[in-house]
Amino acid sequence: MNLVWYRNDLRIHAHRALQEALQAEGPVTAVYFICEDQWDSHGVAPLRRWYVLHSLNELGEQLAQRGITLHVVDAGDFSQVPQKLASLVREHGVERIFCTREYPLNERRRDEAVAAEMDKQGVAIRGFDDSVLVPPTTLRTGKGTPYTVFSAYKKRWDVWLEQHFSIPGLPGSMAAKSAKFAGKAVVDKALDRVSVPASLTDLWTPGEQAAAQQLEYFVGRHLGQYRKHRDFPSLTATSSLSAALSAGTLSPASCFHAARQAMSDAGARDGAACWIGELAWRDFYRQIMAQYPRLSWGRAFRPETDLLEWDNDDDLFQAWCEGRTGYPLVDAAMRQLVATGWMHNRLRMVTAMFLSKHLWQDWRRGEDFFMQHLIDGDFAANNGGWQWSASTGTDAVPYFRVFNPVRQSQRFDAEGKFIAYWVPELKALDNKTIHEPWKQPLLVPDYPAPIVPHAGVRERVTESFKGAKQAYDQLQGVDA
Numbered sequence: 001m002n003l004v005w006y007r008n009d010l011r012i013h014a015h016r017a018l019q020e021a022l023q024a025e026g027p028v029t030a031v032y033f034i035c036e037d038q039w040d041s042h043g044v045a046p047l048r049r050w051y052v053l054h055s056l057n058e059l060g061e062q063l064a065q066r067g068i069t070l071h072v073v074d075a076g077d078f079s080q081v082p083q084k085l086a087s088l089v090r091e092h093g094v095e096r097i098f099c100t101r102e103y104p105l106n107e108r109r110r111d112e113a114v115a116a117e118m119d120k121q122g123v124a125i126r127g128f129d130d131s132v133l134v135p136p137t138t139l140r141t142g143k144g145t146p147y148t149v150f151s152a153y154k155k156r157w158d159v160w161l162e163q164h165f166s167i168p169g170l171p172g173s174m175a176a177k178s179a180k181f182a183g184k185a186v187v188d189k190a191l192d193r194v195s196v197p198a199s200l201t202d203l204w205t206p207g208e209q210a211a212a213q214q215l216e217y218f219v220g221r222h223l224g225q226y227r228k229h230r231d232f233p234s235l236t237a238t239s240s241l242s243a244a245l246s247a248g249t250l251s252p253a254s255c256f257h258a259a260r261q262a263m264s265d266a267g268a269r270d271g272a273a274c275w276i277g278e279l280a281w282r283d284f285y286r287q288i289m290a291q292y293p294r295l296s297w298g299r300a301f302r303p304e305t306d307l308l309e310w311d312n313d314d315d316l317f318q319a320w321c322e323g324r325t326g327y328p329l330v331d332a333a334m335r336q337l338v339a340t341g342w343m344h345n346r347l348r349m350v351t352a353m354f355l356s357k358h359l360w361q362d363w364r365r366g367e368d369f370f371m372q373h374l375i376d377g378d379f380a381a382n383n384g385g386w387q388w389s390a391s392t393g394t395d396a397v398p399y400f401r402v403f404n405p406v407r408q409s410q411r412f413d414a415e416g417k418f419i420a421y422w423v424p425e426l427k428a429l430d431n432k433t434i435h436e437p438w439k440q441p442l443l444v445p446d447y448p449a450p451i452v453p454h455a456g457v458r459e460r461v462t463e464s465f466k467g468a469k470q471a472y473d474q475l476q477g478v479d480a
């Protein structure tokens, strides 16, 4: 018996583990472990849980139609997985396990424990790197170290894919006879424990089929204009595929393949190349996470920045969470996040930089808050984005990069359409005043004045980062 162990790869297409399992000798079965304790400890948003569980139900049906039974096990605690897997293996006489590799530290440790146990039982495990385009330890600098600067990484990434990219097709050998989806009751019970308002779930469609349709729609309608439009949050210009990519209802290989095909149309070439660059960012942060375990312990990528002394001001933090900072674009973005479970990429940068630089709150508080709300909450991308914005991470530009929230607003929402939608208190303002409503306070009695001034932020940030660096160098000197 061959077992496909599903994780964040809830699909049947472009799935090497499934394909290889079907090509191996003997029947195939599948399993997924629900670990709510793990979700709790990572603060995973209820909306994301809902997305994953519904996608799992669809996957179970899809597999059943092809003669494969998906078992869903409520493992509760993550540490129980190796033992529960071992009993499933014994019960079904499994000889080989096929899975898509995961790179966060806990997952790698779990897999090591499983490998040791399976080795004793004589069960072979084969892992595949389908959650990324380029496996995380493949590309190295001339010195043999991981790439930490995106532009240099991207050059090698392009070359590697040119030589090695392939996409697994849907296995032809899937049995015609149907099987039973054995896990639906377990999934439905878990769904009963997830409470998400319909106002949120109505906005999203879980599952592989919806993800494939969304990819097709995006490539056909928006990909060509992606570079030109992607920074403007009032436009529907980006793919909205992040939830699908992070739960694996869609593979990055399918995205890359579709974008490359679209490049045969000269009009779409530039947009497609730019979008492929975002898939490279996704891989970049995954390889950073895989190779710097300190990130998984909540530490900064730049060690000296762990010495920064953040203010811990609950009132400021709460105002940011609730979209009451007095900066219209920041507030509109935070309200979009809470109301939809998603936020536009430019606004993720604007709001993250605002929390960490203007409000001088620890970026980890923002990282957690994003995780608690995002449907696409993904440790590598979220941590990477937060540390980039807070200048504790891989950004090649130094810490004095501070976005001016008013200039960002004037540049990327010039007509104020996005702001007017999410901050209706401001919708009557003209497209000049809407970016700086404090200049006309009588017109907006219900909207707060800025909670902190923009002036002086850069100086404060610069001083604090320099202080942390000096303290770090001294500590290093003492240690030496």
Ligand SMILES: Cc1cc2nc3c(=O)[nH]c(=O)nc-3n(C[C@H](O)[C@H](O)[C@H](O)COP(=O)(O)OP(=O)(O)OC[C@H]3O[C@@H](n4cnc5c(N)ncnc54)[C@H](O)[C@@H]3O)c2cc1C
Pocket (backbone or CB within 6 Å): 230, 238, 239, 240, 241, 242, 243, 245, 246, 278, 279, 281, 282, 283, 285, 343, 344, 345, 346, 348, 349, 352, 370, 374, 376, 377, 378, 379, 381, 382, 383, 384, 385, 386, 389
């Ligand atoms: C502070 C911060 C937090 C973030 N948290 C997450 C997160 O938890 N999960 C997540 O998937 N993305 C995260 N991102 C990256 C990015 O904002 C989202 O992937 C993007 O907005 C999703 O929208 P889309 O699918 O329309 O993206 P598109 O613009 O269509 O991009 C296509 C895909 O590329 C990937 N991608 C795009 N930009 C990035 C990026 N900067 N880093 C890594 N991957 C990227 C995503 O998988 C995305 O779906 C974060 C960025 C920042 C600055």
